[in-house]
Amino acid sequence: MLIALLGVPLAGAAVLLVPSRADAAAGGRLLRTHALVVSGVTFALSLVPVAVFGGGDTTGGRFSTNLAWVPGLDLRFHLGVDGVSLPLVVLTTLLTFLCFVYLCWGRADGPGQLLRPKPEGGRPRALVFTLLILEVGMIGTFLALDLLLFFVFFEVVLIPMYFVIAIWGGRARRAAAIKFILYTLLGSVVLLLGLLFVWAQTGTLDMVALARAHGAGMSRSAQILAFVAVGAGLAVKTPMWPLHTWLPAAHTEAPTVGSVLLAGVLLKMGTYGFARIAIPILPEGAAVVAPWLGAFAVIGIIYGSLACLAQRDLKRMIAYSSIGHMGFVLLGFATLTPVGVNAALFGNIAHGLITALLFFVVGAIKERYGTADIPALGGGMLSRLPRLASLLTFACVASLGLPGLAGFWGEMLALLGAFEPATGLPRPLYLVFMAIGGIGTVLTAAYFLVMLSRVTHGRPTVTVHAPLLASVGGPGEGTGAKAVVGEAAEDIRAGGGGSTTGRGDVTAGEGGSTAGEGDVTTGGEGSTAGGGDGGPLAAPANAGAGRMRDVTGYELAAWVPLVVLIVLLGLWPKVLLSITDPVVQSLLGAP
């Protein structure tokens, strides 16, 4: 059963290795059908455990498979699914499926269609192959119940993700991909040392047995050492605050599907490791290190939020917001209470859904506008692309934790857990964490709202393309418009950190600029100011908007399930908590 879950995408990928002429003749239609069917079947398979899942304490796993693989290394092919892993498995298969829906259903000239044959060689086969291998790695990580097997699958994702970024990524993809793989490999190797240390101490690699032992057989100092090693390895992947620097670059440069899977699933592998390995197997180590973990978590929350406030690139901003949200997840783990850990697992899933949606939407924006630079996007998206902007608003509001949507419960429960941490942990410190985390939620709300007001509100404006504007600007208002454009272009160049001063200049210059936040996007205002005849300039602006399609059918197909799930989990969190809670209780050794 679980082997089939791994085997279907693997076989699907293997089939692609066989070169076929029929595929080329059909213009890639076969390939797209193949990808859809494989990921769809995998998704359906992952739903089977959900259907028959009874709840209750299922540690050790339903459907467990336990075969010897490498006896010389004690490595067993031990798979199983329980309440902690099941939601993540379903999340993985769902997101992969949706990614393929997004890639496969669109029209040939639609934005983001990496699977379409292109003159410069989009290499659709390779992309499908890579994504399927990636899926195998991700599912395997969540299913593995053997420490080394976990590590093997943990590593499987590295190379495919590297190529997804390095081949299909943005402009600075090479550097971002190298940074991603070196950084995460360093984390993985440290993780491996930690796992082997556990193995050397206890003599077994079986996660179920180790979790049941609750650290028996390991001395306190050994547990601390092992927890630091394992935790550091997982924290790189999560990413925890001082170890996060690979994330923004990777997210910014990755293609849409890469970002979605990276944020939606890959980050979860780190946090899942905390829930599955670090905390249950090394309880004493966890108790010692937890305050540090909590401290790093809240620093991450604040840091992520502040960094978001300073970002100009949408994708980069969402990447930093992930750091903040993963901070909440880590804070939940750091409390070591069932409430906290449940919150962390809930936050995991919620973040996976919401951030996936955010990256989908932002990817769509980037493909339409050709940029994800917030100032360059200008305002007024709600009037130009109403449906896309509404979706963006929805995703942002969900991400900032509006009650009634999925993002709320993870944050709220994590803070609640910090209010009353496990016995043995310093409560005053956790109260401070809680307070700082609360400030973090406010900051999160702040940066999302600021972004929304800059991007979706305001009047629609032409993205500044200086030559275009200069040429269409008729001789009548030419001087005024040109002057404004020149100034705006200069402001873009000033860019970077000094955007505040630039904004001041432009607003002052134009007098009655309506879009308060729009700093360089003053094309519309420029024309008004340039002599009152906005007609000629507004026309090309509208034409520009007309070229951009609003949300298309295939995009809607990929996104609606996410929206539905976000609302569902927000209104009815028990559906998820009732699955995770029994397992969390038993993993934490609570009575």
Add this chain to the structure above:
Amino acid sequence: MIQSIDYYAVAPLLVLALTGGLVLLLDAFLPRGPYARPALGVVTLAGVLGALGFVISQASRAGGPMRTFCVPGGLSNAVPGAPPGSGTGGAGASPCSFVVDDFTLIFAGLALAAGVVVVLLSMAQLSSGEIPVGEWYFLLLCTLTGAVALPASRDLIMLVVALELVSLPVFALTALRRYDGRSSEAAVKLFLVSVVSTAVMLFGVSLLYGTTGTVYLDRLAQVLRERMAGPAAPGPGQALQGAGTSGGIQASQASEAYVSSLHIAYDPPPVDLSPLLTVAVVLVLAGFAFKVAAVPFHAWAGDVYQGAPVPVAALLSVISKAAGFAGLILILVAALGSQSGTWTPLVAIIAALTMTVGNLLALRQRHAVRLLAWSSVAQSGYILAPLGVHDDEATSASIAYLVFYAAMNLGAFAVVMLVSRRHPRNELDDYRGLAFRSPAAGLALVFFLICLAGLPPGLAGMFAKIVVFRELVGGGGTWLAVVMAVNTVIGLYYYVAWAARILTPVPVIAESEAEGPSAGGSRTGWVPVGIAVALAGAVALVFSVAPQVVLDLLPEVLVAAR
């Protein structure tokens, strides 16, 4: 007195040596037809396969190790340090020079399997015709003979002779591409370095003989162990260590028998010989460090690999290196096991330096073979590392890594060979877009490189690293494990950068331009290389899916031999 020789035990050697002679004769007397060159290659290949067949049949044979070239029973009393009528029990009563056990078989099998690939590569290399065929194959077979003899040799003299048999033909092989400046330079460098290292090692060996009075490894180990445990032990700390590491069956059963007889047969000199012994250990270690290109004796690797023909570089990086490691393990573990307190920290430091320096040097390379040269220096460090935390399974980890490494590295060299026929410069940039020009070769090279980096889907390399890491963490060499972890990351950088080049498409113009002038020579002789790539690829795949295959092969005899 006539020695009885077990011809079955030495059959692989005989096959190789006789084939070598046959090849020379055939080269001299065969008419110079168009098929002379491939014919000699096929004969060589048959010889290597025949030897491999013998090794396999020896391996599948039940029963204990085969010994031959033993000191006859009547004479064994005269051997200093050997008590009459005793020993490791039964067949091991007298010391033997040539022992075929699991350790021997795995190294012989490794050398011969690698030999098959190298012969296949040679067939492609020789098809162009600037290199004399007969001499090439003769020298190649000599090297292989040495590589098979070395792990079987159990006395110092035979060890040195076998090692020289591995090394000497390689100088000539390197220089066989006549009128090539780089080749000649490489040959001279290799020659000088190798001769110096041999001299250093011989000095160490003579000191060993001088302090213990025997050349046989097992006797040597006994003498040293006795001295450690006996009253002449230099210090309690070291004595304890000696006793701790020598924990074996024979040690306990034999010790009371020896202590009395030892004094009769061989009077330990009154002076404290342990400093001398330490010097001997260090010198031997230095000698072997040259052979396996370990830091600080690594500097020759880059130039020599680049200057030599690609098959010779492959031979140096796998066969010659495996032979070096076999000798190193034999001397350090089998003979000097009781001195592990002296050499363990040394080896650990050398291993750490080797992997770091090798990786750092590889980072900046733009030439494919040079990069592989430095990367194989770094891999030497990984192989050495388990020996730096000496415990019972450490040697197994080293050997396991060596086997995995051989498959991956030979595969990489085979593809490099394929590409070098089209792009004689063989720079990394020549690999841009290889996956589109020839998908099979490109994907194979990507796979080998990822294996060498140690990441999935190259599970072979990953399991190899896990084996070593496990040994290091379990054996208390945590600092070494951390150094190796960092090095794995450094190594990944250049492997992945290379792999990414292969998968990057090139503009169409550049490709046709590159193909224009050299297309003529690239057609001929790619079949054997293709077979070599396929072989190495298949083996690496099997190792990836079922690494247990390798772990099952590992010898356990060696632990007992201490």
